[in-house]
Amino acid sequence: MNKQKPVRLRDLAFELNLSVSTVSRAMSGKGRISDKTRARVLKAIKKSNYTPNDVARSLRMQNAMSIGIIVTDITNSFFASVIKGAQSVSREKGYSILLSNSDENILYEAEAMQLMLEKQVSGLILASVGNNGPRIDQFRSLNIPIVFIDNTPEPITSFDSVSTDNHKAAYCLTTRLIEKGYREIGMITGPLNQSSGRQRYEGFQSAMNEHGAPLRAEWIREGDFQMESGMVLMRRILETARPPRAVIISNNYMTYGAAKTIKRMGKSIPDDVALASFDTDDPTSLSSPTIASMNQPAVEIGTKAAEILINRLTAKQPLPHANLVLEPVFTDGDSW
Amino acid sequence: MNKQKPVRLRDLAFELNLSVSTVSRAMSGKGRISDKTRARVLKAIKKSNYTPNDVARSLRMQNAMSIGIIVTDITNSFFASVIKGAQSVSREKGYSILLSNSDENILYEAEAMQLMLEKQVSGLILASVGNNGPRIDQFRSLNIPIVFIDNTPEPITSFDSVSTDNHKAAYCLTTRLIEKGYREIGMITGPLNQSSGRQRYEGFQSAMNEHGAPLRAEWIREGDFQMESGMVLMRRILETARPPRAVIISNNYMTYGAAKTIKRMGKSIPDDVALASFDTDDPTSLSSPTIASMNQPAVEIGTKAAEILINRLTAKQPLPHANLVLEPVFTDGDSW
DNA sequence: TTGAAAGCGCTAACAT
DNA sequence: ATGTTAGCGCTTTCAA
Numbered sequence: 109m110n111k112q113k114p115v116r117l118r119d120l121a122f123e124l125n126l127s128v129s130t131v132s133r134a135m136s137g138k139g140r141i142s143d144k145t146r147a148r149v150l151k152a153i154k155k156s157n158y159t160p161n162d163v164a165r166s167l168r169m170q171n172a173m174s175i176g177i178i179v180t181d182i183t184n185s186f187f188a189s190v191i192k193g194a195q196s197v198s199r200e201k202g203y204s205i206l207l208s209n210s211d212e213n214i215l216y217e218a219e220a221m222q223l224m225l226e227k228q229v230s231g232l233i234l235a236s237v238g239n240n241g242p243r244i245d246q247f248r249s250l251n252i253p254i255v256f257i258d259n260t261p262e263p264i265t266s267f268d269s270v271s272t273d274n275h276k277a278a279y280c281l282t283t284r285l286i287e288k289g290y291r292e293i294g295m296i297t298g299p300l301n302q303s304s305g306r307q308r309y310e311g312f313q314s315a316m317n318e319h320g321a322p323l324r325a326e327w328i329r330e331g332d333f334q335m336e337s338g339m340v341l342m343r344r345i346l347e348t349a350r351p352p353r354a355v356i357i358s359n360n361y362m363t364y365g366a367a368k369t370i371k372r373m374g375k376s377i378p379d380d381v382a383l384a385s386f387d388t389d390d391p392t393s394l395s396s397p398t399i400a401s402m403n404q405p406a407v408e409i410g411t412k413a414a415e416i417l418i419n420r421l422t423a424k425q426p427l428p429h430a431n432l433v434l435e436p437v438f439t440d441g442d443s444w
Numbered sequence: 445m446n447k448q449k450p451v452r453l454r455d456l457a458f459e460l461n462l463s464v465s466t467v468s469r470a471m472s473g474k475g476r477i478s479d480k481t482r483a484r485v486l487k488a489i490k491k492s493n494y495t496p497n498d499v500a501r502s503l504r505m506q507n508a509m510s511i512g513i514i515v516t517d518i519t520n521s522f523f524a525s526v527i528k529g530a531q532s533v534s535r536e537k538g539y540s541i542l543l544s545n546s547d548e549n550i551l552y553e554a555e556a557m558q559l560m561l562e563k564q565v566s567g568l569i570l571a572s573v574g575n576n577g578p579r580i581d582q583f584r585s586l587n588i589p590i591v592f593i594d595n596t597p598e599p600i601t602s603f604d605s606v607s608t609d610n611h612k613a614a615y616c617l618t619t620r621l622i623e624k625g626y627r628e629i630g631m632i633t634g635p636l637n638q639s640s641g642r643q644r645y646e647g648f649q650s651a652m653n654e655h656g657a658p659l660r661a662e663w664i665r666e667g668d669f670q671m672e673s674g675m676v677l678m679r680r681i682l683e684t685a686r687p688p689r690a691v692i693i694s695n696n697y698m699t700y701g702a703a704k705t706i707k708r709m710g711k712s713i714p715d716d717v718a719l720a721s722f723d724t725d726d727p728t729s730l731s732s733p734t735i736a737s738m739n740q741p742a743v744e745i746g747t748k749a750a751e752i753l754i755n756r757l758t759a760k761q762p763l764p765h766a767n768l769v770l771e772p773v774f775t776d777g778d779s780w
Numbered sequence: 781t782t783g784a785a786a787g788c789g790c791t792a793a794c795a796t
Numbered sequence: 797a798t799g800t801t802a803g804c805g806c807t808t809t810c811a812a
Contacts (some may be wrong), residue, residue: 112585114788127799139792140797157582163508164789165803166499174542174563182531183524185727192519195545199552204559206510207543216535223540226498227510246493249448287490322764346781391521392700392724396732443579451804463783467806475808476781500805503788783812787808796799 176224193410277436278311294327338365398441512560529746613772616775630663674701734777
């Protein structure tokens, strides 16, 4: 348990009677160097257990080769998948991942962004919870690219983003519901100041209007994407004098909460109230009922976001903003 | 979109007619400095949007104030929760998180460890997939602490670790099963070269032996913690001439796979075969049947691991190894 | 109380 | 083909 000093380039150089720069070149493969010395150096590196100090390299290169990822909740399987996707392409391209959870807290998000800045990340993948203009400007003025996922700021075209066609997803989901014969449909929306929440709400509205189905205010509640609000709001909706026959719920957690409430009230899905949702992927395949759901392709969002980011980082010329909008993936269920 | 040069300490110093060291002291609060200049500096920092370069600081301080976390699969809700726990403590104490997924691949794990080394992490939280002795030694010789979670290496007492009492968990689970009247019990184990897999198997054995229940080789199969192996092995077990009445399955994914197989074979849980498992937490609470399960306290594992790590990092004197063994948390279900 | 200067480990321009 | 040297942005002795 000797607290051994780490081997530095200088140590290797000394041992081999070479200069640091020669050793450095031997490692990087850049610059002219004779095959003999190169082999000699590489051998010495192996047996000395040399580990390059990437902090020093980052400082010198003015590039830490790392990507920051800020999500609201890593425990949400959607974000976990996004991260997994982003991580896999990052590794491939030689970038490491700095991770932060914002816990849906705008203050934590700001802190995390500040941290990323200080750590000199090469770029950021951000699932933002709200308006964080000043910090975003700071990234921009330092020319550190951000790719927005899930929620996108306005106007979208002045940022990079990877998102899902939420309007369409909600529109389709609602239309299917109507085609199944439901007309009295309520909704538990997400926060309407977040693009995902708002777009899903608007898609719902469009479909309802187009099919001449009634939009009743007491059937529509704005939640916060947390399970708790799903529980509370579903109860409120079901306790109206004349509750709807179906409810669309804007994300997975609120749906789980809502389902809990429905069970507790002794009602059944879909007989008493039908449910349709977003992003309720079920790794267990034990759910009952299975929830009809429009899902964002999470892993793909992660890989695409990382690709767009790295692409921009390695581009020779300024690139136009990329606004990738992926198709939602529908999975049917017996919740309706 | 001016690619503005970041403000450095030197720029601030110039602007204020001070030296860099004075500005640095003003920021850090260390060292004598007059209140006036201090205020002056702080004001300038605010309005100039100065962002300290942490890479430079890390190099100078020989401490990156970051913690590496390597897990096998961030998509597994167990690990996601571990990370969440670790992250929250880390943030509090001023450490950032470098994340890597090993995808249950020992080669990726080794690569990730190498990366962490190069990035000069202050410490590592490692959910190891297998024997990775040399790399572990490297951390040790560089005096970079590792806290093992989930799987622990042998001999456990020469490492820091946070784990769950897997033997006990399996023993209790098996005993309960027996007390419910089951005697013909099979098991789909995890990899027996991983401590979690092995200990759960041994706990099962102990309980079976102690209660004089039969251990039949054809009812016991070694899986790899993936869903696929749960599917395959459950089929194999059920296709034996005389299948068991209950099967204990060593983790969540294999259980989901096994349940799928059981359904596909047109059998029912628990009437045809009862199930008991580990770590099957169900965020949806929609599972049917709900799975009786012994769960690791995931978030707590994460927080404790981070605490132990940071504690060691900030200790003045060498600390003895910490081997925290947490109690499993039982959640009943109607799978038995 | 403040400033000058060294140096963390590395890369790269320049010199040999 | 190899060596010398400057310098990335910061902290911290040491000197003024």
